[in-house]
Amino acid sequence: MRIYEPDQFTLQALKNTPIELALDVPNEVIPTLAGDPAAATAWVQTNVISYTPSVQFRYIVVGNEVMPTDPISQSVLPAMHNIQNALAQSPAAANVKVSTTIRVDLLVQFLAANGAPLLANVYPYFAYIGSSGQVALDYAIFGTGGRVVVHDGVLGYQNLFHAMVDSVYAALEKAGAPNLQVVVSETGWPSAGNDGATPENAAAYYLGLTNGTVTSGTPKRPGQPVETYLFAMFDENQKPGAASEQHFGLFTPDKQPKYPLVKFTN
Numbered sequence: 001m002r003i004y005e006p007d008q009f010t011l012q013a014l015k016n017t018p019i020e021l022a023l024d025v026p027n028e029v030i031p032t033l034a035g036d037p038a039a040a041t042a043w044v045q046t047n048v049i050s051y052t053p054s055v056q057f058r059y060i061v062v063g064n065e066v067m068p069t070d071p072i073s074q075s076v077l078p079a080m081h082n083i084q085n086a087l088a089q090s091p092a093a094a095n096v097k098v099s100t101t102i103r104v105d106l107l108v109q110f111l112a113a114n115g116a117p118l119l120a121n122v123y124p125y126f127a128y129i130g131s132s133g134q135v136a137l138d139y140a141i142f143g144t145g146g147r148v149v150v151h152d153g154v155l156g157y158q159n160l161f162h163a164m165v166d167s168v169y170a171a172l173e174k175a176g177a178p179n180l181q182v183v184v185s186e187t188g189w190p191s192a193g194n195d196g197a198t199p200e201n202a203a204a205y206y207l208g209l210t211n212g213t214v215t216s217g218t219p220k221r222p223g224q225p226v227e228t229y230l231f232a233m234f235d236e237n238q239k240p241g242a243a244s245e246q247h248f249g250l251f252t253p254d255k256q257p258k259y260p261l262v263k264f265t266n
Contacts, residue, residue: 002185002229004064006047015054022059022119022185022229023047024101025079027072030063033082034075040082044093052092060087061119061185062100076100077110084114101185108177117227119185120168124160124205125244129195135160141189141201142208155219161187161209166220184214186231191258193243203259206230206250210264230264 002022003010014021025033025043033040048057062080066073080098087093097116111118128140139149140160148156150163157163165182172180189205190197209228217224235249235258250264251257 002061011047011051011055014056015051018056020056020058022061023057024061024064025083027063027066030066030072030079031075033062034078037082037085040079041086041089044083044086044090048087048096049090049093052090057093057096059116059119059183060096060098062098064101065121066100080110099183108172108175108180112177112180117181117183118168118172119183120165121186121231122161122164122168122184123187124164125189125196127160127164137196137201140196141204142211142213143204152219157219159208159213161213162218165226166218169218169220182226184226184228186229188231188248190244190247192247193245197244197247199258203262206259206262206264210262 001014001019002024004024005026006023029043033043044060048060051057060083062083063072063076066076080100084098087096087098098114099111099116099119101119101121108118110116124135124140128135128137136149138144142159142161144158146158148158150157152163152166155166157166165184168182169178172178172182187209189202191199191202209230214226214228216222218226230250232248232250234251234253234255235247237246237253239245249258
């Protein structure tokens with residue numbers, strides 16, 4: 001599970017459960033934690049150490065999609081260092097990995113040195129609607145029936161999800177970090193609000209995604225499961241932006257499953 005800020009009610013609810021958690025440091029907090037190690041230590045103490053080992057923290061995610069042009073981009077790496085140092089002071093939290101979620105190649109040397117993965121948000125939906133018809137819908141929603149659509153040298157791609165994940169691996173190879181693991185920190189398909197956003201397409205996407213796609217690995221990394229987080233748990237009827245942004249939930253706000261035929265657990 002991933003949460004985007006240290007909500008205390010959620011952290012309390014996760015105590016003594018087998019759920020592993022990726023916890024975000026909100027973007028607006030990053031400059032403070034970067035400039036003040038004591039503030040980073042206090043943040044870790046309040047939101048992580050005080051809940052361990054009852055809550056199983058897997059990653060601390062310092063920032064969500066901070067672009068190089070963002071004013072806080074220069075603060076991401078110092079904040080990661082300060083949080084890593086704060087975690088190291090507690091034996092119960094020393095193995096928690098510190099990373100960040102990005103759309104471009106950033107900070108790979110830090111991640112490789114610390115054995116942490118790169119978290120990437122992978123949305124075939126946005127690639128599909130932004131392609132001006134160049135990306136076929138069946139390729140985006142795992143509907144090709146096993147047919148190879150795109151060839152990249154000796155590699156063949158049956159779906160856009162694998163192609164997008166492998167594009168990140170290709171970039172990491174060029175950046176000198178071929179062994180860095182990629183974790184898909186967000187992926188999903190909306191059920192309404194824009195082109196291609198229908199319950200049928202969303203159900204097809206999730207069915208294809210959970211039907212061996214993430215466990216089998218990618219053409220570039222066969223047999224290496226892709227750790228993947230689905231976005232999002234619930235529809236967000238007050239979320240700003242494009243209308244489709246309100247319809248990414250797996251459940252309606254009254255907790256009814258939108259895709260009852262898709263099995264998200266074994």
